[in-house]
Amino acid sequence: MNHADLVGLIEGGVTEHGGRWADLGAGEGAFTRALADLLGPGAHITAVDRDGGALRNLESESFPGLVVETKVGDFTRELGLSNLNGIVMANSLHFVRDKAHVLELVRKMLRPGGKLIVVEYGTDRGNPWVPHPFSYPKWERMAAQAGFVGTRLLRTIPSRHLGSIYSAVSER
Numbered sequence: 001m002n003h004a005d006l007v008g009l010i011e012g013g014v015t016e017h018g019g020r021w022a023d024l025g026a027g028e029g030a031f032t033r034a035l036a037d038l039l040g041p042g043a044h045i046t047a048v049d050r051d052g053g054a055l056r057n058l059e060s061e062s063f064p065g066l067v068v069e070t071k072v073g074d075f076t077r078e079l080g081l082s083n084l085n086g087i088v089m090a091n092s093l094h095f096v097r098d099k100a101h102v103l104e105l106v107r108k109m110l111r112p113g114g115k116l117i118v119v120e121y122g123t124d125r126g127n128p129w130v131p132h133p134f135s136y137p138k139w140e141r142m143a144a145q146a147g148f149v150g151t152r153l154l155r156t157i158p159s160r161h162l163g164s165i166y167s168a169v170s171e172r
């Protein structure tokens with residue numbers, strides 16, 4: 001996927017400029033950059049990953065007008081983030097088997113009306129690299145059970161791995 005594909009996947013969930021967002025499981029920052037483009041100047045993004053090495057590229061980049069900070073941390077535990085306008089979890093929630101606990105933590109990080117955007121493979125069958133994926137119909141149920149509202153599918157694109165990738169947005 002190129003940068004335009006990444007922007008296209010999440011743009012429907014980013015309806016306001018600026019604000020405070022987090023990218024949980026940011027890795028090398030592909031979606032952090034897409035988010036930075038969409039939020040524009042004035043935004044503050046915290047890119048979180050348990051792998052500090054993966055975050056290093058982002059640390060050496062400049063984002064004119066935005067603050068992009070990195071944080072080494074585990075999103076299955078309290079991260080000390082709160083009152084966020086939005087959170088992106090791209091290809092990261094599928095590493096967690098018991099997602100209810102993580103979704104409770106994620107929901108608490110958002111302000112009322114705050115957005116959660118997930119990007120995931122469109123399958124419920126995992127493999128060693130994508131251990132616990134969830135299709136969009138399953139996500140709709142999981143998000144509702146975790147207390148999120150207004151969940152909707154944003155975009156689906158074909159993928160060489162596991163058939164397709166979708167993006168979806170929910171609200172606290």
Ligand SMILES: C[S@@+](CC[C@H](N)C(=O)[O-])C[C@H]1O[C@@H](n2cnc3c(N)ncnc32)[C@H](O)[C@@H]1O
Nearest residue numbers: 025026027030049050051074075090091092095
């Ligand atoms: C497949 S990569 C996706 C990176 C980026 N979001 C993207 O889509 O290009 C998954 C990332 O999630 C991170 N990750 C997985 N479980 C995590 C956890 N519990 N806490 C923090 N990061 C985690 C991994 O270290 C890895 O960098």
